[in-house]
Amino acid sequence: MTPGALYLVPTPLDFGVAEATDPLEALLPGETLAVAGRLTHWIAENAKSARAFLKRVDAAVGLAAPLQEQHILELPRQTHKRGDHTQDDRAARDWLAPALQGHGIGLLSEAGMPAIADPGSGVVRAAHALGLRVCPLVGPVSLMLALAGSGLNGQHFAFVGYVAQDPPTRAKRLRELDALATRSGQAQILIETPYRNAALLRALIDSLQPGTRLAVACGLALPTQAIRSARVADWRREPALAADLPLDLPAVFLFGP
Known part of the structure; x- marks a missing residue:
């Protein structure tokens, strides 16, 4: 079985800040939206904002599985402000198990690029340790x-x-x-x-x-x-x-x- 990849999926900077009214097509490149629409497994800074983002993806390009069937794992709270770049990545390796079974996994922060001024670097390190492809997608930083x-x-x-x-x-x-x-x-x-x-x-x-x-x-x-x-x-x-x-x-x- 070919392993899946870890995709770093950027989200619009309006997220969690103001009522989201602009369509995602105006804020994110088409290829980023296409990849997001194909994924069904996610590791997110915040599960609630991840679901809100996926609703917008569904409106823009459609989702491969209904929102209620999307698998969303929320990162531990202690990583949110100070990040996880110095933490042991063994837990993150467990979170990436679906990728070893062939599923692509998206990494999401609440706004912008995950793992930059936001948690997620431990997940990226774990992906490298497991031999998974790591694919940062284009979007706002x-x-x-x-x-x-x-x-x-x-x-x-x-x-x-x-x-x-x-x-x-x-x-x-x-x-x-x-x-x-x-x-x-x-x-x-x-x-x-x-x-x-x-x-x-x-x-x-x-x-x-x-x-x-x-x-x-x-x-x-x-x-x-x-x-x-x-x-x-x-x-x-x-x-x-x-x-x-x-x-x-x-x-x-x-x-x-």
């Missing part, structure tokens, strides 16, 4: 869209994920990253839970050097998308830069020289 729209160094950058919530610890970490960015030219990319976005933006404005460029990309690919990029001195001098940013939406924060 919020970090890259934000970097492209920031005006920062797209040749040398680092994703540093979340920073501490404790204000003194957070400020110290931001100053360390700012010094690294100044010394190396490397753009720094951060994210935060939406309800903490405003606090992180305030901390960035207060902690970074005046000459550092700070960019914020909110609600990427949504009708309310907003991207602002300016020197920290300008963010401090012009409150209007931040005043109407939709910080209640998922956002990517970037800074560097």
Whole structure:
């Protein structure tokens, strides 16, 4: 029996953010939709959002099996924020058993590309260990869209994920990253839970050097998308830069020289 493959299936960035009204054909390439429609086995960050995504796939291209017959395994909660790139992949090998029986398996995050700023890397490692094909499909990646729209160094950058919530610890970490960015030219990319976005933006404005460029990309690919990029001195001098940013939406924060 020919083993199935693990497909990394990107989802629209509107997922879980706003009422999904745009057809998937306008948001994802045809081949990505075709593969998603053929699959019946899934490993998902969130089972509820996976089912909602599959309903949209069904409306766009149809599903190989009805939604109630789709096999959806939800990743453990402890992997959601910090990821699973350092965890043992033995459990993930068990989850991939259907692929050894010939089934293709889709890996889904709630929005964007799985295993980038989202859980799933342990599943990918397990697939490699089992000798399965790993097939990332084409679709949106919020970090890259934000970097492209920031005006920062797209040749040398680092994703540093979340920073501490404790204000003194957070400020110290931001100053360390700012010094690294100044010394190396490397753009720094951060994210935060939406309800903490405003606090992180305030901390960035207060902690970074005046000459550092700070960019914020909110609600990427949504009708309310907003991207602002300016020197920290300008963010401090012009409150209007931040005043109407939709910080209640998922956002990517970037800074560097």
